[in-house]
Amino acid sequence: MSEAPNPPGRPGNDTLARLAELIESRRGGDPDRSYVARLFSKAPDGILKKIGEEATETVMAAKDGARERIVAETADLWFHCLVMLAHYDLRPADVLAELERREGLSGLDEKASRAAR
Numbered sequence: 001m002s003e004a005p006n007p008p009g010r011p012g013n014d015t016l017a018r019l020a021e022l023i024e025s026r027r028g029g030d031p032d033r034s035y036v037a038r039l040f041s042k043a044p045d046g047i048l049k050k051i052g053e054e055a056t057e058t059v060m061a062a063k064d065g066a067r068e069r070i071v072a073e074t075a076d077l078w079f080h081c082l083v084m085l086a087h088y089d090l091r092p093a094d095v096l097a098e099l100e101r102r103e104g105l106s107g108l109d110e111k112a113s114r115a116a117r
């Protein structure tokens with residue numbers, strides 16, 4: 001994976017990594033001063049509940065074809081997933097590595113190989 005910073009105006013892996021570090025820094029923080037610390041204090045159920053809510057809101061925005069809401073709700077969903085990953089000592093890099101591992105592997109071929117197992 002490239003270590004180069006994101007090109008200006010092109011947020012990417014750096015953004016996820018930076019946000020993950022910020023989330024990590026909130027562990028054990030004051031729930032009255034930090035939303036992330038509040039989520040950690042309710043982990044895992046409080047985080048998982050938010051992921052369910054944000055996933056539903058993302059689906060509803062997409063059904064409406066509301067592009068701005070799709071972006072906003074997907075950002076909420078990704079953010080809460082990052083908090084969940086941190087709770088389980090995982091990082092965005094772990095998920096990105098899995099996506100990279102799948103690059104070039106057709107989802108249909110992968111599914112067919114499962115049936116053959």
Ligand SMILES: N=c1c2ncn([C@@H]3O[C@H](COP(=O)(O)OP(=O)(O)OP(=O)(O)O)[C@@H](O)[C@H]3O)c2ncn1[C@@H]1O[C@H](COP(=O)(O)O)[C@@H](O)[C@H]1O
Nearest residue numbers: 019022023026033034035036037038050053075076079080
């Ligand atoms: N990216 C986010 C981010 N995205 C969404 N949210 C919060 O996630 C919540 C989304 O919940 P909802 O939309 O359901 O709104 P709500 O009804 O107010 O939420 P609930 O009361 O139901 O929990 C809101 O409170 C948002 O403010 C976020 N909160 C924090 N961050 C990042 O996390 C960093 C640390 O935040 P603090 O820990 O609060 O300092 C921030 O600097 C940001 O970079």
